[in-house]
Amino acid sequence: MIELHELTKRYGETLAVDGLSFQVPQGVVTGFLGPNGAGKSTTMRMILDLDRPTAGRVTIDGKRYGQLSEPLKYIGALLEAKAVHPGRTAYDHLLWLAQSNRIPRRRVDEVLSLVGLGSVARKRSRGFSLGMSQRLGIASALLGDPEILMFDEPVNGLDPEGILWIRNLMKRLAAEGRTVFVSSHLMSEMALTADHLVVIGKGRLLSDLSMAEFIKQNSRSAVRVRTPHVEQLLTALSGTGLRAEARPDGSYEIEDGDLAHVGDLAAAHGITLHELSPQQASLEEAFMQMTADSVEYHAGDGDGEGRDAAGAWGAAWHPEKEKN
Amino acid sequence: MASFPAVLQSEWTKIRTVRSTIWTLVLTFLVTLGLGALLSLLTNNNFESFRRNDTTPFDATGTSFAGIRLGELAIIVFGVLAIGNEYSTGMIRVSLAAVPQRGTLLAAKSVVLGALSLAVAVVTAFVTFFVGQSLLGVHRTTIDSPHVLRAVLGAALYLTMLCLFAAGVTAMLHNQTLALGVLVPFFFLLSPILSAVPKVKTLAHYFPDYAGSRMLLVYEEANQPYGPWAGFAICLAWTAAALLGGALVLKNRDA
Numbered sequence: 001m002i003e004l005h006e007l008t009k010r011y012g013e014t015l016a017v018d019g020l021s022f023q024v025p026q027g028v029v030t031g032f033l034g035p036n037g038a039g040k041s042t043t044m045r046m047i048l049d050l051d052r053p054t055a056g057r058v059t060i061d062g063k064r065y066g067q068l069s070e071p072l073k074y075i076g077a078l079l080e081a082k083a084v085h086p087g088r089t090a091y092d093h094l095l096w097l098a099q100s101n102r103i104p105r106r107r108v109d110e111v112l113s114l115v116g117l118g119s120v121a122r123k124r125s126r127g128f129s130l131g132m133s134q135r136l137g138i139a140s141a142l143l144g145d146p147e148i149l150m151f152d153e154p155v156n157g158l159d160p161e162g163i164l165w166i167r168n169l170m171k172r173l174a175a176e177g178r179t180v181f182v183s184s185h186l187m188s189e190m191a192l193t194a195d196h197l198v199v200i201g202k203g204r205l206l207s208d209l210s211m212a213e214f215i216k217q218n219s220r221s222a223v224r225v226r227t228p229h230v231e232q233l234l235t236a237l238s239g240t241g242l243r244a245e246a247r248p249d250g251s252y253e254i255e256d257g258d259l260a261h262v263g264d265l266a267a268a269h270g271i272t273l274h275e276l277s278p279q280q281a282s283l284e285e286a287f288m289q290m291t292a293d294s295v296e297y298h299a300g301d302g303d304g305e306g307r308d309a310a311g312a313w314g315a316a317w318h319p320e321k322e323k324n
Numbered sequence: 325m326a327s328f329p330a331v332l333q334s335e336w337t338k339i340r341t342v343r344s345t346i347w348t349l350v351l352t353f354l355v356t357l358g359l360g361a362l363l364s365l366l367t368n369n370n371f372e373s374f375r376r377n378d379t380t381p382f383d384a385t386g387t388s389f390a391g392i393r394l395g396e397l398a399i400i401v402f403g404v405l406a407i408g409n410e411y412s413t414g415m416i417r418v419s420l421a422a423v424p425q426r427g428t429l430l431a432a433k434s435v436v437l438g439a440l441s442l443a444v445a446v447v448t449a450f451v452t453f454f455v456g457q458s459l460l461g462v463h464r465t466t467i468d469s470p471h472v473l474r475a476v477l478g479a480a481l482y483l484t485m486l487c488l489f490a491a492g493v494t495a496m497l498h499n500q501t502l503a504l505g506v507l508v509p510f511f512f513l514l515s516p517i518l519s520a521v522p523k524v525k526t527l528a529h530y531f532p533d534y535a536g537s538r539m540l541l542v543y544e545e546a547n548q549p550y551g552p553w554a555g556f557a558i559c560l561a562w563t564a565a566a567l568l569g570g571a572l573v574l575k576n577r578d579a
Contacts, residue, residue, distance in 0.1 A: 048421045051578040066424040069326060077421055083414035085342055092341035100334035100422045102327060140418065 001026050002047060002075075002148065002181060006056035009042050009203075016042045018203035019056065024148075024181045024196075029174045031194030031211075032183040033287065035295045039203035040183040041079070044152050048077055060148065070101040075148040076141030081133040086126035090117055090136050093125065097140050111139040131162040138169070148179045155189060167193050187287040199287065201294025218286035223257035226250065226275035227266070236269045237262075253279060326423045331432040334422075339406055339436055348402035349440075352395050352483065353448045359391025360452045364459040371463060384465035385475045385542045388456020392479060392540070393516070395448070396533070399441055399483050400507055403490030406437050407570075408500025416498075417579050426575045430495060434567055438488050445483035449476050471542045471552075478539025478552060482559065486511070489532055489563045495570025498577065532562035 002024040009017040017039040024030050034040050045051040047058050049065035060068065060075055068074050084093050094108040112121045115135040120128070125136060134154060141149055151170075155163045170180050170193050184190050190197060190211075197214045199207040207214065225244070227233050230252070237244050237254065242262075244252040254262060259278055266273050339345050367374055367387050375382060410416040423429045453476045457464040467473055494503035511533055519528035528534060529549045538548070538555025550558075 045417070045578070048417075049424050050417050050420055068424070071424060072422055079417060079421075080414050083418050085338075085409055085413050085415055087342045087344070088338075089341070092337065096334045096337040096341070097418070097422055099337055100326070100331055100419075102330045 001179070002058065002060055002150075003062075004043070004047075004056070004058045007043065007046060007053050007058050008055040009039070009046060009051060010054045016203050017046070017053075020200065020203065020205055021056075022198050022205060022208045024179060024198075026179050027174065027177050028195035029170050029180040029182060029193050030196040030198060031190035032181060032198050032200070033187060033190055034183075034185065034200040034206075035291050036185055038185075038200045038291070038294065040185075040200065041152055042203075043200075044077070044079060044150060044183065047150065048075075048079075070103075070144070072097065072101040072103065072144030072146065074144075074146050075150060076144055076146040077150040077152075078134070078137040078141045078154060079152045081130060081137045084125045084133070084136065087124055089122050089124055090128075090139075091121040093136065094140060094143060098143055101144055103144050107143060107145070111142045114142060115139040130157050131159060134158060134162065134166075138166075146178075148181065149173055151180070151182045153183055153185070155184070155186075163189075187284045191283050199290060201291040204294070206290050206294070214286075215283065218283065218290070220281040220286070221256065222279040222281075223254045223259055223262050224275060224277045224279050225252050225254065225262060225266075225273055227252075227271055227273050229271045232269060232271050233266065236265055236271065240265065251275060326425050326428050328428060328432065331423055331428055332435060335432045335436040339440060342405075342409070344405045344409070345402065345440075348398050348405065349444045351398035352402065352444060353451070355398055356389070356391045356395030356448050356483075357452045357455060359394060360388045360456045361391075361459055363390040364388050364456040368459060368461045368463060380545075381543050382463060383542050384457060384460050384463055385453065385472050386540060387460065388453050389449075389475075389479055389540055391452070392482070392537075396483055396486050397508060397512055399445070399487045400490040400511060401504065402441065403437060403487035404494045404500060404503045404507060407433065407491045407494040408503050411494075411498050412500040420579050427571055430567070430571045430574055434488060434491065437491055438484060441487040442480065442484045445480040445487075446477075448483065449480040452479070465542070469542075474552065475540050475542050478536075478556070481556065482536040482539055485536055485559050485563045486533065489559075489566045492563065492566025492568070492570040496566065496573045498573060530558060532559045535559045535562070 004020050004022055007017055007020040008015070020039070020043060032040055032043070042051060046053050047060070047065065057064070065071060090112065091108060094111065095105065098105060098108050109118075109121075112118050115138050117132065117135050117139060120132065125133065128136065138151070138154070141151070154166050158166065170182060174180050174195070182193070194211055196210050197207065198205070209217065224247075225233065233252070234244055242254050242257055244254045246252055259276065263273070263276055266276075364387055410419055419429060420426060453467070457466070465472055467476065490503070490507050493507060494500065497503045497506065515528060515531045515533050519525050519531070519534050521528070526549075535555040536559030538550065539552045541548075541552060544551070
């Protein structure tokens with residue numbers, strides 16, 4: 001199990017990770033979610049003892065990473081797909097990794113065929129596409145047959161087939177009882193794979209919940225109505241304790257309203273309705289709402305709060321990413 | 325803790341599976357041998373005109389090693405690439421995730437690098453010596469003449485130490501391009517020029533290449549600052565300091 005305790009990392013003036021404490025539960029897929037620059041990669045590098053924490057600590061099965069002998073047998077990680085020597089073959093790359101942790105040579109062939117690189121094993125990785133490099137990185141993570149796997153943005157830049165492959169792989173690994181800790185900046189991706197969700201923004205913990213609990217707490221339903229008799233409807237609603245909020249397009253949204261209840265109410269008061277429809281806020285919106293304050297660089301389209309955060313999604317950029 | 329033999333084996337696999345290893349080492353051998361052989365041949369053919377105003381004894385060993393100042397650049401590049409390619413590719417993070425004991429990792433790297441460069445350097449030194457002597461004709465010396473064997477082995481140690489020095493400096497700079505940009509001009513231009521400039525040369529005489537190359541001298545020079553073994557010790561100290569510095573930077577820095 002990975003445990004973080006008040007983990008903090010400061011780069012000069014920037015607090016990249018700020019007192020982060022959580023545990024990665026065993027045997028499930030845990031999504032590590034946050035906008036770009038939230039500190040996900042820095043946290044993962046600290047888990048592997050690549051970056052030294054400014055304060056706090058992180059342990060794997062109760063030990064610091066540096067205290068693990070042959071760590072590839074405990075935890076396999078994919079941080080950057082392209083972190084291989086371009087002139088070395090896929091087989092040789094995995095071979096030196098295996099030898100360093102006394103993993104038998106036959107395991108190299110096993111993982112190569114597991115990730116579907118068997119036919120290019122003897123090719124230099126220079127010619128590999130991003131998808132192939134990603135598979136090679138995953139092969140190296142699986143090499144020591146570890147209980148814990150950690151992937152940093154594994155679907156970034158992959159084609160749909162590659163994304164589907166990674167998604168299924170993570171589910172399969174968790175089904176085998178392994179702990180999978182995977183970072184992403186896409187809620188939609190995590191909604192499909194994760195059982196547990198840790199959300200961070202600006203290096204701080206925003207949420208640490210099971211997926212089911214996250215959905216329960218964050219999904220919001222509302223009833224949308226459109227009527228020519230606004231005043232009457234609002235009066236009728238306030239009589240039952242419901243509140244309607246005006247939308248820019250002239251419709252009204254009734255938070256936590258029940259479709260049948262609102263319809264009956266309108267009929268009882270003889271109010272004509274032009275629209276009566278259910279509204280479901282997506283997890284994506286919930287996530288954006290949650291992290292809106294912690295997105296560092298907003299795309300300035302000035303189109304209201306929610307849109308603003310949404311715009312920043314694609315454009316968010318953080319110098320920490322450039323550090324690599 | 326990581327098993328040292330396992331890490332050694334892993335580092336050996338790393339070094340033998342990239343092409344730059346074979347190219348730089350073959351180049352070290354060919355340049356040292358080729359230039360030395362060429363100068364030996366020219367010296368033999370033009371001995372009288374070359375030596376007209378020379379009163380010092382003729383150093384047949386030194387003549388056959390005339391190419392070493394260029395050959396050393398190739399083995400320096402080998403030392404830089406062996407460490408530096410981990411930084412340029414980002415592979416250092418994969419290596420450290422596999423072997424988080426950073427001192428162990430650098431030690432294993434240095435042992436593999438040192439052993440391989442020593443093997444190549446010994447072969448280069450002996451082949452260069454014997455080919456050079458055979459081309460020097462009647463002016464040749466023999467391996468059992470005074471100080472000659474020491475000079476030939478000294479040439480091998482000299483190349484090995486420069487390679488490890490370069491490796492240590494690269495670990496300190498943790499940047500392959502920067503290391504090449506600092507080391508190659510230093511050894512190719514700066515150090516030879518400075519060691520000829522009055523006043524500055526006193527300092528330049530303690531640079532690793534000048535110190536190490538004292539081991540190649542068969543005859544003592546009238547104004548030499550120190551002997552071959554002191555030169556060896558100074559060069560060794562530079563090498564050890566560079567590797568130690570590299571280890572300290574690697575240990576204390578975020579990867």
